[in-house]
Amino acid sequence: MISQRSALLSGFSASLPIAMGYFPISFSFGVAATQGGFSVIEAFSLSLIIYAGASQFLALALLTSGAPLLVSAFTLIAMNLRHVLYGPALMREAGKDASTRYAWAWAFGLTDEVFGQALGALSCGQRFSEPYMFGLGIGAYASWLSGTAVGAFAGGGALDAWPAISAGLGFMLPALFLALLLSILSRRQLPVIAVAGAVTVAATLAIGGTSGILLGMLAGAVTGVLRR
Amino acid sequence: MNADLLIVALLAGAANWAFRALPILLRTDRMALGGWLERFLSATGPAAIATLFVASILPALTPDLIRLLPLITGISAVLGGWLATRSVALATLAGAIAHGATVWMIG
Known part of the structure; x- marks a missing residue:
């Protein structure tokens, strides 16, 4: 049986493709937020509290267009309704005896990509472990937050001079989804x-x-x- | 800090946590095992990943073959990388590198 520490490290290393895909997206979000008139702290807070890419970009559009507060909030909430399906699908694959003691903490990081990566690992025969989920989630979340911060500080056009790198990083998430699809096919x-x-x-x-x-x-x- | 922004962020963040964590904490997957819910849940994962892949490449689809080339090489590299290594991480990296390199070559 693998130790908790090695499971944590294994999860962290499995988060690498997600982290590499998240960084340019959250970087773009940081840039867009500061261009929309939000401060670095406000941009960072949106990533810290919401932690859902499409919702955050939509939040910028709604808040800068002056949409009513409750309309904005419910629109963002509706966007992420699909996440209700992820936990049960993952735990079904994990098995009836899988521990969920710390799920209140690691499940906040159960984004589309983290869910896909975790499900792919279970489908390949890996045993479910909460430290692995923490490692996977922490790597992705850290990348999301650091990308937002760097983007907010850098401001607009930071990757404009490097279109090939920008394109490659931008393709990281579609590539990850396809690879995950192949792994569970x-x-x-x-x-x-x-x-x-x-x-x-x-x-x-x-x-x-x-x-x-x-x-x-x-x-x-x-x-x-x-x-x- | 803008109060409206903070309220919207807290409401959306709380809902996100609830959507992601509560079904796990309540172990809703244990309900009605063997029935339609089990088949629904076992199909949710593959359906979700297929959906997210399709949704992520849809904006890049274009009838212009030159502009479509990075997508074609990227997808081909993921397929080739997967067949060669059976590693999700290496296949992903191969796809991203091929995509970026194609963008660089076609300018």
Whole structure:
């Protein structure tokens, strides 16, 4: 059995691709926040408290456009409703006896990417451990916060002179999602994946990005229910 | 610090914590095992990852083949990296490097 310390380090090292993908995104957020008139402290606080990329960019747009407070808050909350599905899906894979003693702390870091990485590790036969979840979450969260801070200090156009690096870093998250998809791919899950992808495209084009993600996810999960 | 911003951040942050942590703390995955909920939950993970991948590449899709090239090389490198190493981290890095290098080459 691996020790808690090595599980923590293993989780931290597994967070590296996520951290490398998060940094440029949170950097962009820091830049956008200061360009929108927010201070470095305010930009950093949004990342510290909300810790959800798309929501934070939307928060900037809503707050700078003068949207009512409650409308802004409920819009942001609705955007992250999909996260309700992650915990149960992860714990189902972890097994009935998996400890959740410290879930109140590590689960705050259960973002899309952290969930995907953790699920991929479990699918590859790794045992669930809370220190691993802490390591995975801390690496991603630290990158998110440091990227925001650096971006807010740097201001606009900091990566403009390095378009190839900017593009490569920007592709890190799509690449990670694809690699995670490959790691959990099985014949049994193909209909789920195909339906989720097709509905995401259709709903994104017909309604919008956030609805596309939520509907795609639900359609895929419902396909799993209907499957014999 | 702007009070409106702080209130919105605290409400959204509290909801995020609740969405992510409460279903785990309540162990909702243990309910109705063997039934439709089990099939729903086991399909949620692959569905979520497929959805997030599709949503992340959708904005980059274009009929312009030259502008599409970094996406093609990036995806090909992830597939090749995965087949060669079976490592999520190495496949991801291969994709990002191929994507960035293609952007650099086409200018």
